[in-house]
Amino acid sequence: MALEVNNLVGGYSSISVLKDISFKVPSNSLVGLIGLNGAGKSTTINHIIGLLKPMKGSIVLNGVSLQEDAGSYKEKIAYIPEIPVLYEELTLKEHIELTMMAYQLDKKVAWEKADRYLKIFRLDNKLDWFPINFSKGMKQKVMIVCALLPDVDLLLVDEPFLGLDPLATRDLLNLLDEEKRAGTAILMSTHVLTTAQEVCDSFVMIDEGQMLASGTLSDLQAQSNQPKSSLSDIYLNMTDK
Known part of the structure; x- marks a missing residue:
């Protein structure tokens, strides 16, 4: 197991945005962090890269805790920001x-x-x-x-498709697949759910800072009682949007 986020509560200053978020990103996998704008995706990533300090919970990468050894932890990560x-x-x-x-x-x-x-x-x-x-x-x-x-052990990618043309998007996805096959754990946040469904191995779905569900598409279909539904339909039905 590469990244483990356990019972994360956090946000900005004294305002709690994330409410008890827990998930894992295994090595050799691309996990989609799924949510609409404002769901808490970038806030989650900002905690994982150490830009924000958790109010509660822990973030551990291959046995190295961000809270206990930030230097060693950050040596093991790379980050592609949204902006x-x-x-x-x-x-x-x-x-x-x-x-x-x-x-x-x-x-x-x-x-x-x-x-x-x-x-x-x-x-x-x-x-x-x-x-x-x-x-x-x-x-x-x-x-x-x-x-x-x-x-690195963990690559974090925040809304990577904004500003990229179709050719560059294809090239990026091919390179992410190479990284995954080489053993890297990849967490990619996106609200482009059709692309996420095509390329991600599993998903972490959040809304308003709370966990909705996690797992493969088949897992999500079973959890939501929506067999054969798309990722987008499952998310929108779960959030009643």
């Missing part, structure tokens, strides 16, 4: 080099990976560009390339 965060004064090449330094990567090996990813996302001729020259989709691709450079 790209780039340094305006750094070129694409310098962003990649910064990632290599942050994770203490072997430069030769890391550049071999980076070159491949840059070609896939058609950024290989833009190493000297600054973020001001990039579209939103291109900025998102930079975040993806940097997140995939280190070998």
Whole structure:
């Protein structure tokens, strides 16, 4: 088992947004964190990456607790945020080099990976560009390339399809599948439920900060007494929306 979130209660300041959230993300799996806008998906991820401190509960990655050993925990994770965060004064090449330094990567090996990813996302001729020259989709691709450079136990992906064209979306999904097959545990939050149903191995469904259900599509169909229903239908029926 890779990631274990146990009885998580948390939010912003003294306001509780998440209410007793518990789920697991095994290695070699892509788990979809499912919910509509405002359901608590990004808040959950912000707790898992250590940006927010839980009010109650625990977050453990392969035996390493975020609360007890944040340094060792964070070395084992990579993150693709919903909104790209780039340094305006750094070129694409310098962003990649910064990632290599942050994770203490072997430069030769890391550049071999980076070159491949840059070609896939058609950024290989833009190493000297600054973020001001990039579209939103291109900025998102930079975040993806940097997140995939280190070998981590857990990859967190927050609403990855916003700003990506269909070709880039396909490329990202192929790379996530590669990461999964290599042993990485992947937690992907999204409200694009049709895509989630196609690519995720299992699901964690939340609404208004509360757990609705978790498991494979077959599990969710059984739990909701909706055999053969789609993920979208199950979620919307559970939330009465």
